[in-house]
Amino acid sequence: MDEQLKKELENQSHHFRSLITEYCRFESVAAQKRMMPETAGWVERLLQQTGFETRQIEVAGAPNYVYGYLKGTGDYTLLLYNHYDVQPETPLELWNSPPFEVTERDGKLIARGICDNKAEFIARICAIRGLQSVHGRLPINIKWILEGEEEIGSLHFDALTRSHGDLLKADGTLWEGGGFNEKGQAALALGFRGMLYVEYNLQSVKQDAHSGNAHVLPSAAWRLVKALASLKDENGRVLIPGFYDRVRKPNESEVRAMRARVDPDMQEKYRAMYGIDSFLDGRQGYDFEAAVFDPTANIAGLLSGYTEEGVKTVLPAKAMAKMDFRLVPDQDPDDILEKLQAHLKAQGFADIQVTKLGGSEPVVTPIDGEFVQKMIRICRDFTGQEPEVNALVGGTLPLLGAMKHNVGTLGVSTSGNPSYYASGAHAPNEHIRVDDISRAIEFNMFLFSELGRD
């Protein structure tokens, strides 16, 4: 890296701090539609100030999408994706500082949404500004799309890509997420699991009753508990008939990538972070890695009756649960929803209302394809070592299905985000490490330059 770029990197790393502080102040909680227009406006202005032509795209029912285009000197067009929304900050009592005020402590910057994924947006902005400052124009064209409902399942991304597919076409796409691992390898993620998110609601009687009637009145809480319990056996295997029908096994290259990722130290750190002795079903080593190819059924929320301090002897009229199913190739969310409803009906729980709050299909970019191989080369050149290739990420990027079908661009996520394994996405005290900021910006600079080189 030449001296001028090095100096500029230092400069941008400094700017990063004030920009991220400003950005995180926006309480852009998608689940509660908080401050969506304000946040979109701030993001658009930042793009404009970085030289982008911008527009906000309205799609009925969605917070506005922010779109930007930056013309470079070359022909290669890269699409960047980020989201400006964040997860709810609850449970508030577990935060050690105000969730929407970036707080520095022990070498960390702490705030809701900082790792997922406001810091990545700012790191990319800083990289572009750094390159512009030294070289004027970038060697590539950049398209940028930001949405405001990733954390609630990118509900309208399909509609966006149907109406604006051409606008989003590019030679390659970089999704959100990904840092460097603890060995200094760049991380590449080739695919994400799909998801079906549902809410269960039921009402057993017209009003809450005195629990002294429990021998004659049906309880919503009991029915919900029994219905949920019917979904899994003692070993965690999902009992919905046909649930595993379309699950495909990882192919040879994916197995090889997973074997290369096995890291006992990382698994040890994970255990320490969650305070557990062993993982679910005793998974470790390669089994820990490969378990990502197993679909899940997670209870995200559970509520019925009296939940405050002390005693209330009530028979609850209503009960609610939220559940996310993480789906693997080639499961389909609508197919799973149908099977779930059929199962509940067959078990005698037809009165439980199942509402689909989100659905996205699992999408994997082929590991042996040209785009992935090019990205592997760039990552190798930057770090001097093989990248860590993640064939399938445990989480979900809900827009991938829409992008695949309606735009057709292949994409990956890689190390442009100053996050690490313990950043605590979605959890209290979400954070990034100060020491990771400069490398993230430098990596983005390198990446944008290298993509223009071919």
Next chain:
Amino acid sequence: MDEQLKKELENQSHHFRSLITEYCRFESVAAQKRMMPETAGWVERLLQQTGFETRQIEVAGAPNYVYGYLKGTGDYTLLLYNHYDVQPETPLELWNSPPFEVTERDGKLIARGICDNKAEFIARICAIRGLQSVHGRLPINIKWILEGEEEIGSLHFDALTRSHGDLLKADGTLWEGGGFNEKGQAALALGFRGMLYVEYNLQSVKQDAHSGNAHVLPSAAWRLVKALASLKDENGRVLIPGFYDRVRKPNESEVRAMRARVDPDMQEKYRAMYGIDSFLDGRQGYDFEAAVFDPTANIAGLLSGYTEEGVKTVLPAKAMAKMDFRLVPDQDPDDILEKLQAHLKAQGFADIQVTKLGGSEPVVTPIDGEFVQKMIRICRDFTGQEPEVNALVGGTLPLLGAMKHNVGTLGVSTSGNPSYYASGAHAPNEHIRVDDISRAIEFNMFLFSELGRD
């Protein structure tokens, strides 16, 4: 009833309205220890103003007990029991008026705690004042004990009766509760079920996690659901080994009383009130009545993860449930607690912390005994028809065990409370009917006079 008493009854029924309004303004929620000293002070002053010698009794950890003594002209001493605490007002959104402001609508007075059991205290006060106004002194001595934690299980009533057993000794005791049924019969309740109230808490990982980790991290929500599901089979039978060991069948007189109580109209009203077609396990007729002799396991509260609007993809670190077991003769709460804990351990849920929040034994006053027979006679004389005798009430009066062991007085509850089957104790929009007020006061007047006659 002579003219003077009749006039006085009208007078007292009028006073009742202002007194109950004042009383219900005290937000005396025991679960949250709200306004306990203020409420006790108001109650004590009202007793003083009615001629009682009073004192507040301190028991470590409990809201103060209020004790009053009124000397009459005869030898017979009656103990009255009431509680000045109420259930929490949640869920607030289901109330049609402010819970602590008595609101009149459609011939009803609506407020938290009005039926359970502030109106009964006021009705008894009004009856005593009415008799005093006409006759000067009452023919009986009255002892009165009021507590402030009935709704959380009368946790310190045992300690109170151990230290103040003699103070509470009387020839007969009237518990709280009970009105007239829809046929105009006075209701008598001879016993109450016992209760074990527990809270379950568990933590599966140190912090909430992104649910994309659900294939390797243990979930508190799932463990709790599975643990709860293990407590009951599909037919609602409790699966805790030994749970039914000490359950005794109702005796012949109790069966006869239950048969006399069977009322298809009442069961129809109950169905309408709760908006259901049939009761649990299709119970009806005598089976509906007799089911009260079955113990229950009720989920009173359930909480884990994200429960607000929309989507949050979180794997919950913690989960909580509250449960009340209604116990029948001769079950014992501590015995059931031990069996519950042993069951959870045997099922692999030793990590679930079980906290006992309340325990009370089932107590039944013998239906063929002298006190009950005397009360039956008084009820019959007042209404001109046989009373409705409830051998066992579905709810719980937690202090009965302590009274039985440490004081030894026999008691019943009867129609001194202007409540009816749909008063909605513990539920939103708890209320009494305006039309029932005068009869409740008159009944108490008659009762106090008749007890002095023998």
